[in-house]
Amino acid sequence: MPSAVRLLVFTFCLIGWVLPVAAATTEQSPNASRVLAQMKKAATFYRSQVAVRGGYVYFYSPDLKQRYGEGVASPEQIWVQPPGTPTVGMAFLDAYEATSDSFYLDAATEAATALIYGQLQSGGWTNCIDFNPQGERVALYRNGHGKGKNNSSLDDDQTQSALRFLMRLDKTYNFENEAIHTAAKTGLDALLEAQCPNGAFPQVWTGPADSSLPIVKASYPDYDWKTEGRVKNYWDMYTLNDGLAGSVTEVLLDASEIYKDPRYLEAAKKLGDFLILAQMPDPQPGWAQQYSYDMKPIWARKFEPPAIAGRESVDAMDALLSIFQVTRDRKYLDPCGKGIAYLESSKLPNGQLARYYELKTNRPLYMNREGKSYVLTYDDSNLPDHYGWKTNSKVAYLKERTNRVLKLARQYGSRRSVSASDANRILRSLDSEGRWITTFKNERLVGDQRFKPGDQFISSETFAENLVDLSTYLKSMN
Structure with a gap:
């Protein structure tokens, strides 16, 4: 056979082998009608079978007989704290924006109505809403149907998530839904009143902040912090725990953009001023988790010592x-240079950050559990598993974001892209009843759960993430 003919035969054989492989590895994009149908199927199940008066908890057993928030939830309880009712409500709003289907707006409005029921007289929310007036978790609701505690909470994104959802829904209704608009503005007014003179926020409030509190810069305790300085009502004092600074900042900047009211940007700037004051002096220019009124790191819960906190x-x-992105005032940018360098130098051998670093020595600080007590230790070999003692450093992220914000003003509504492969995976995992079932693999879950490896459950977080991703994918098809 001539060489030219042999080459031609080989080429055709190669093409015949490559094309089927390429066809097998290229995943077909799901069409819009399939995505729409599966979104509606999942959302219908969640809205009609899972919701309690429009609200949601964290987890459900597949037969829906067991409900879990922070532990077991009664049939008349829903959760505010993410991934509860505001998280699911936001997902419905994403779906509405992607489809213009009023089904999703109605579902979001039902979630908002449930949240409005549980808004406290102090203007914010606690982690749970109990529709039973005699229920064990009932609180002093603004609607007059509750009783008991009136503790509006900024812990774990509780009030913040409710406000972000209600504000976004208020804008969707062009501010014409009176109940939603009133609840959002009442909550925002209460949040502004809870801000302390130095710009800080407490973990919990029942009314306006004390206007006589001093404004001073952070300093190290001048006493033995290991044994002294414990404050029973630490929740009344200045808190950064569990992402409070970032989540409150997001609420205030969103409110400024949505309502065009200068009070909200001023409150965000004031919070930034507090963060400048709260940055600890050398040799540890980071931030503590909790501060006293004289701006010294203090104890919170018995496993949360005074320390520099990585997270x-x-x-x-x-x-x-x-x-800084919004104000372009460099005073809000300047603390980040020293702070990033400090975190870079404080990384653990595995690249993570410790949750706590001992004051002045900067040694990673942990707790061991002995019965009901906790003991300070430098040893990380036997840590209690109910708490995040280490965290991803995010130093690279902070460096990248610093460079980005120097160039760009704040961007609204940006979201990661969702590929055809991602969309197909989500669609395939939806079962015939419209459920996304999760199998527990011994990972840490929000709330005090008691699942065993292999247990199956329905997750509000998974539902919300999948609905948002499918909505994002659908938008990308247009």
Whole structure:
């Protein structure tokens, strides 16, 4: 056979082998009608079978007989804290914006109505809403149907998530739904009144902040912090725990954009001023988790010592960068240079950050559990598993974001892209009843759960993430 003919035969054989492989590895994009149908199927199941008066908890057993928030939830309880009712409501709003289907707007409005029922007289929310007036978790609701505690909480994104959802829904209704508009503005007014003179926020409030509190810069305790300085009502004092700075900043900047009211930007700038004051002096220019009124790190819960906090330091700088993006005032940017360098030098051997660093020595600080007590230790070999003692450093993220915000003003509504492969995976995982079932693999879950490896459950977080991703994919098809 001539060489030219042999080459031609080989080429055709190669093409015949490559094309089927390429066809097998190229995943077909799901069409819009399939995505729409599966979104509606999942949302219908969640809205009609899972919701309690429009609200949601974290997890459900597949037969819906068991409901879980922070532990077991009664049939008349829903959760505010993410991934509860505001998280699901936001997902419905995403779906409405992607489809213009009023089904999703109605579902979001039902979630908002449930939240409005549980808005406290102090203007914010606690983690749970109990529709039973005699229920064990009932609180002093603004609607007059509750009783008991009136503790509006900024812990774990509780009030913040409710406000972000209600504000976005208020804008969707062009501010014409009176109940939603009133609840959002009442909550925002209460949040502004809870801000302390130095710009800080407490973890919990029942009324306006004390206007006589001093404004001073953070300093190290001048006493033995290991045994002294414990404050029972730490929740009344200045808090950065669990992402408070970033989540409150987001609420205030969103409110400024949505309502065009200068009070909200001023409050965000004031919070930024507090974060500048709260940055600790050398040799540890990071941030603590909790401060006293004289701006010294203090104890919170018995496993939360006075210390420099890796996670809260990242969040404080993230908030400052957000405020700088809007104001372009470099005073909010300047603390980040020293802070990032400090975190870079404080990384653990595995690249993570410790949740706590001992004051002045900067040694990673942990707790061991002995019965009901906790003991300070430098040893990380036997840590209690109910708490995040280490965290991803996010130093690279902070560096990248610093460079980005120097060039760009704040961007609204940006979201990651969703590929055809991602969309197909989500669609395939939806079962015939419209459920996304999760199998527990011994991972840490929000709330005090008691699942065993292999247990199956329905997750509000998974539902919301999948609905948002499918909505994002659908938008990309237009």
